[in-house]
Amino acid sequence: MLDIKPIVEAPGAEDYLCLFVGSEVVVSLRRSPEDIWMRHEAESIFGTQAVGEPMGYWCGRPCYALEVDQQQINAMEHTKGHLLTLFGRVSAAAFATYGRALQMLSWRRDHQFCGRCGSATEAADAGKALACGACGLTAYPRLHPCVIVAVGRGDELLLAEAAGGRTGFHSTLAGFIEPGETAEEAVIREVREEVGLTVSNVRYFQSQPWPFPSQLMLGFFADYVAGEITVEPSEIARAGWYRKGHEPRVPPPASIAGQLINHFYASH
Numbered sequence: 001m002l003d004i005k006p007i008v009e010a011p012g013a014e015d016y017l018c019l020f021v022g023s024e025v026v027v028s029l030r031r032s033p034e035d036i037w038m039r040h041e042a043e044s045i046f047g048t049q050a051v052g053e054p055m056g057y058w059c060g061r062p063c064y065a066l067e068v069d070q071q072q073i074n075a076m077e078h079t080k081g082h083l084l085t086l087f088g089r090v091s092a093a094a095f096a097t098y099g100r101a102l103q104m105l106s107w108r109r110d111h112q113f114c115g116r117c118g119s120a121t122e123a124a125d126a127g128k129a130l131a132c133g134a135c136g137l138t139a140y141p142r143l144h145p146c147v148i149v150a151v152g153r154g155d156e157l158l159l160a161e162a163a164g165g166r167t168g169f170h171s172t173l174a175g176f177i178e179p180g181e182t183a184e185e186a187v188i189r190e191v192r193e194e195v196g197l198t199v200s201n202v203r204y205f206q207s208q209p210w211p212f213p214s215q216l217m218l219g220f221f222a223d224y225v226a227g228e229i230t231v232e233p234s235e236i237a238r239a240g241w242y243r244k245g246h247e248p249r250v251p252p253p254a255s256i257a258g259q260l261i262n263h264f265y266a267s268h
Contacts, residue, residue: 001093002063002100004056006126011051013040016063018055018101021070024080025098034090036063036097046072053104054127058097065101083211088254095254099211106213107141115139143216147186148174150260151199153224153241155268157261159248160195160231160239170248171257174217187220195239196230199223205263208256219256221264244268 052064114132
């Protein structure tokens with residue numbers, strides 16, 4: 001897995017590079033996307049590049065996130081696409097590394113200028129921050145904490161399809177934590193807002209980084225208390241209670257939603 005700590009070595013040929021064109025990841029067609037580019041091979045193909053955004057250490061070597069030019073992509077040798085195209089095709093550790101790379105590049109692109117005074121920013125704190133030399137404001141990459149919850153009613157699990165068919169799955173409910181709110185309070189509020197149900201006994205499961213754009217998913221289980229399903233149409237297309245073996249298409253087990261679903265059915 002990626003060891004997130006400051007890089008102390010000078011950039012070298014054996015550095016690892018996660019390559020992107022804008023928000024699309026670039027991988028070689030000649031090998032598994034699990035094998036992250038090395039600087040010497042990337043530069044032999046794409047030419048001399050900038051150092052990149054420092055991310056930490058992958059397999060004991062410095063690892064950077066870097067954008068390359070769209071015109072340098074050879075469709076016979078490389079492919080680019082949404083990061084989700086790698087989900088389930090690479091290990092969780094590699095996906096998290098690509099996800100961190102995407103977030104670091106997006107953060108740097110979106111914070112070229114100070115949000116307080118508008119002056120240009122520069123890298124600070126070993127690349128972990130962007131600082132404004134004019135007013136002194138320092139900005140670090142920001143995470144957006146979200147809750148995702150599997151609501152159970154006996155041996156039935158609440159599953160819902162997002163409005164607009166954005167994913168093609170029935171999944172567990174999720175939403176952002178509001179300022180001043182605990183994660184457990186967010187679970188209760190999101191379930192009430194999205195499907196009109198009351199829940200209790202909120203208990204933590206595990207977390208997963210989700211780089212779309214920069215979320216930290218906090219997984220929970222909760223128990224149904226009362227209410228009839230009444231979906232919020234701007235959020236949910238349809239929702240229902242499903243027993244094991246009768247569930248619709250659900251997210252893959254590599255996702256925290258898939259893990260919540262599998263864990264619930266395995267225990268009932």
